[in-house]
Amino acid sequence: xxxxxxxxxxxxxxxxxxxxxxxxxxxxxxxxxxxxxxxxxxxxxxxxxxxxxxxxxxxxxxxxxxxxxxxxxxxxxxxxxxxxxxxxxxxxxxxxxxxxxxxxxxxxxxxxxxxxxxxxxxxxxxxxxxxxxxxxxxxxxxxxxxxxxxxxxxxxxxxxxxxxxxxxxxxxxxxxxxxxxxxxxxxxxxxxxxxxxxxxxxxxxxxxxxxxxxxxxxxxxxxxxxxxxxxxxxxxxxxxxxxxxxxxxxxxxxxxxxxxxxxxxxxxxxxxxxxxxxxxxxxxxxxxxxxxxxxxxxxxxxxxxxxxxxxxxxxxxxxxxxxxxxxxx
DNA sequence: CACCAGGACGGCG
DNA sequence: CGCCGTCATGGT
Numbered sequence: 319x320x321x322x323x324x325x326x327x328x329x330x331x332x333x334x335x336x337x338x339x340x341x342x343x344x345x346x347x348x349x350x351x352x353x354x355x356x357x358x359x360x361x362x363x364x365x366x367x368x369x370x371x372x373x374x375x376x377x378x379x380x381x382x383x384x385x386x387x388x389x390x391x392x393x394x395x396x397x398x399x400x401x402x403x404x405x406x407x408x409x410x411x412x413x414x415x416x417x418x419x420x421x422x423x424x425x426x427x428x429x430x431x432x433x434x435x436x437x438x439x440x441x442x443x444x445x446x447x448x449x450x451x452x453x454x455x456x457x458x459x460x461x462x463x464x465x466x467x468x469x470x471x472x473x474x475x476x477x478x479x480x481x482x483x484x485x486x487x488x489x490x491x492x493x494x495x496x497x498x499x500x501x502x503x504x505x506x507x508x509x510x511x512x513x514x515x516x517x518x519x520x521x522x523x524x525x526x527x528x529x530x531x532x533x534x535x536x537x538x539x540x541x542x543x544x545x546x547x548x549x550x551x552x553x554x555x556x557x558x559x560x561x562x563x564x565x566x567x568x569x570x571x572x573x574x575x576x577x578x579x580x581x582x583x584x585x586x587x588x589x590x591x592x593x594x595x596x597x598x599x600x601x602x603x604x605x606x607x608x609x610x611x612x613x614x615x616x617x618x619x620x621x622x623x624x625x626x627x628x629x630x631x632x633x634x635x636x637x638x639x640x641x642x643x644x645x646x647x
Numbered sequence: 648c649a650c651c652a653g654g655a656c657g658g659c660g
Numbered sequence: 661c662g663c664c665g666t667c668a669t670g671g672t
Contacts, residue, residue, distance in 0.1 A: 462652095462655060463653095464669080467671075513666090514655095575653035625653090651671090
């Protein structure tokens with residue numbers, strides 16, 4: 319019980335409008351990788367590299383402060399419910415060190431995978447975000463046969479044209495109803511979605527019409543949810559797994575793309591006798607058997623490690639990639 | 648200027 | 661079932 323009242327606010331208090339991210343948080347792997355598409359790299363007010371993004375109706379700035387990465391709300395008062403949603407978004411209540419350790423114990427006996435343990439340790443700052451499922455669904459329908467930079471661009475144009483302004487110069491991702499009202503020709507002509515225009519329009523219309531059922535989907539078993547997702551236009555096996563993992567936080571989901579297929583072939587699954595890569599069904603079975611409930615995390619490590627091995631000059635702002643302002647390792 | 652990209656879809660054997 | 665051509669678009 320303190321009786322004296324400080325005349326001045328304590329300097330030790332954390333900034334009330336921000337949440338501190340884990341010490342090893344890696345914004346490039348987590349925010350600019352293959353799971354989130356609404357984060358841009360830009361210098362903050364101090365001229366240091368920062369990451370600006372939109373989560374639901376919140377504009378966020380992830381920047382180094384007080385020796386670590388912090389996520390600051392730019393367009394709303396930092397009420398406890400909002401801060402709680404941010405903790406949820408960054409999955410801060412999960413023990414990634416324990417999850418990673420459990421994963422390493424599962425793979426260290428498999429020689430072709432054991433050599434990955436060092437790579438996984440270097441990618442330890444990767445986290446799996448808990449993103450809004452409708453935005454995730456649309457993003458990965460667009461992802462089919464597409465490149466990451468272009469997926470980001472299309473998602474941002476869709477938000478800019480059809481989303482609600484957030485008072486910060488940024489726009490929320492549109493609701494299913496708002497997107498369902500957009501003509502396919504507009505999606506193709508103005509958002510450059512190509513042949514996916516009809517998929518997206520029908521998708522938004524169905525979600526809007528079946529909204530109640532889909533909002534209860536988060537409580538359904540993964541198997542049932544997976545089957546339901548694959549009835550949606552533009553949603554096949556791979557997109558369904560991505561939505562399960564990034565939009566419904568099902569860590570047993572295991573999306574198989576070209577990178578993961580290459581990583582798994584020969585390491586965990588033998589190629590076919592004729593030399594062709596094994597069927598995706600066999601890869602999925604091997605992943606479930608080896609990685610179990612951590613398959614999604616394993617997949618994300620495999621994807622980002624494989625992608626890191628081939629940089630491909632993903633960055634538009636050429637100049638300072640060496641001065642990654644890792645706030646005091 | 649071919650080739651590729653976090654594939655899905657429809658048709659065919 | 662499994663295989664195969666096709667589907668826009670823009671970067672390399």
